Amino acid sequence: MTGESSLYIYTDSNAPKKKINYSYSKYGGEVFLLDYVNSRNKVIQEVDSAEFVLSEAQYNSSIVFQSWIEEGADITSLDLLIKRFEVTRKVYSAYNNEFRPIDKNTSFVDFECYVFLAYLLITAYKRSPRLQYVNALLKLDDIVLSNWRKLDENEKKSFAYCLREEMEIIEALRASLR
């Protein structure tokens, strides 16, 4: 997904089956952030329009995420979901009450769920700018970016919208720290 010389190395075609490693990440200065933006923009340019067009969620998880997007998420539940995601780096298509996959055969490769969760994290951050939301969003977007070719057209448009929003959040965060 990124060019050979890119410092942005956080995509992996084996994700989400294999976890992308973020521990002790190397410092690359401003160039790293430019490469990050370029890697995101490359896929955004592939769609006619970056807009969130997913309307009918199909999976149990994405149905829940969609309702949280519309009605606002309970912070405790969202925190638990983020915790599970950070540990597993997977989004399952169906969860039990404790946000664990309902059984060992539950799918974690239905990317619609990832795109809905990305959009949910963006809306949650806009309501309450907690860094946990952005941190999970970036990791989630790396996974979807790693699987870009597997998305259908509506998922691509919707995900491109999420990427654009993600970059705007990062830019605003940088501006707030200047």
Add this chain to the structure above:
Amino acid sequence: MKRKLKILLLAGNTSRAKSYAQILAKNTSQNEVQGLFFGHAEKEYAVPTLDEHTLDFLEKNGLFVPDLSESLDHTFQKREWSFTHIHTADANGEEVLSMIASTQCDIVVFAGYGGQILKEPHFYLGKKYLHMHPGELPIERGSTTIYYSILNKRQCSVTAFYMTEKIDAGEDVLCQTYPLPKRGVNIDAWFDNIIRADCLERTIEIIGNQNDVLQKTNARSEEYYVIHPVLKHVALLSLK
């Protein structure tokens, strides 16, 4: 009245453990220190380089800079402190547990390998385990919290607390604040370990003075997870 402490350093072969050992060795108090070093045969250890900018920042802020090329064994030998090696990197292994159980000590200072968590059996041994967490508890629980402190425009802190089986949740002994590092200071290899070691030294002093539990605050607990490299860069590039 000051109490003479018996301290067990439960240590992996890491920069953090060396920083802890050397700051304990520097202290002239008569505390009795023993070492339980684990995983040495399995782990290759590369000594991180110390650039001038980082050294300058640490020295200007009066922080002790350890010699990370010095082995744990050597530090202990210089003070004539006893130590034992266990060749498993598993901090929760039977061998480690039984060694701790048979050691007479007031506190176990934990300096394991990155991401290691002590499991329940440790907390049934009747020992007090001390951990240095970078961040103010309970509002900065979890991982890589130095970067989150920077992003949240807060000072850096280290909280010394007695561990329980619940992560970052035991009784606090000390929460010490530190200045934000300057841009370019090596945080992962130096600053993080050095402020933790500094807090350890202060904490041992407090415990020796028999004044060792902080009043818990009612602040809302916030848990953070390994920081994404983009956020890490935003934090580092915001430093002056």
